[in-house]
Amino acid sequence: MHADTTVGSLVATHPSRSKVFERFGIDYCCGGHDSLANACKKASVSLEQLIHELEAQPLQADDRDWTKASVKELIEHILITHHDWLKENLARIDALCEKVARVHGDSDKSLQEVLRVFRALRDDMEPHLQKEEVILFPSALHLEEHGEIALACHGPVPTLEGPVGAMEHEHRVVGGYLEDLKDLSNGFVPPPQACNTWKACWDALRELDGNTRAHIHLENEVLHPLIRRLEQQAAQA
DSSP states (O other), X not given: OOTTSBHHHHHHHOGGGHHXXXXXXXXXXXXXXXXXXXXXXXXXXXXXXXXXXXXXXXXXXXXXXXXXXXXXXXXXXXXXXXXXXXXXXXXXXXXXXXXXXXXXTTTOTHHXXXXXXXXXXXXXXXXXXHHIIIIIHHHXXXXXXXXXXXXXXXXXXXXXXXHHXXXXXXXXXXXXXXXXHHHHTTTTOOOTTOOHHHHXXXXXXXXXXXXXXXXXXXXXXXXXXXXXXHHHHHHHO
């Protein structure tokens, strides 16, 4: 581990390192391409301290080096851990944000903004999941199994860079919404006057933040590079 090591690569091989980056306010999903040196500069963190914390972070039972997984294994994990979670929880979080904004929004205008930003995120994420499930994921599985570059809906194509690049652009947009929600909620710390619903809303947003950052990281830093490598191999065959 050194100054040029990228943030994303460290989480890809040891996912629990994300906890260290979160403590220091370092973005490991959309900012995964940053070197440790650049990440520390942006976050005003000592490189030596960060490396020490990363090296001290113990392995956890569910840690897995995802760089050694197949496309099939990655997609199965993403669907179960992230897509299914979002489908089960987005409506619940929406209802919590709406209720808190309706009941407390007159005295705290930021709650209306939380609702607006969350709904913008939801409006982007729901079609994003569908595009991955209908277009990108079947194409990636076909590429791994058959060594052929094709889109599930169009047949043979010269590259999958179009849908991969589109997903990464959408990830950056969603990453911005996550940052806005974190700022608006004071890092998901409820104020002293918060009722139980308000606290539950902040807890739900914190879980959304963690799940979605892990989702984006796994696709940007592991799945998409694997698709690009398989595509190169197919083109050279």
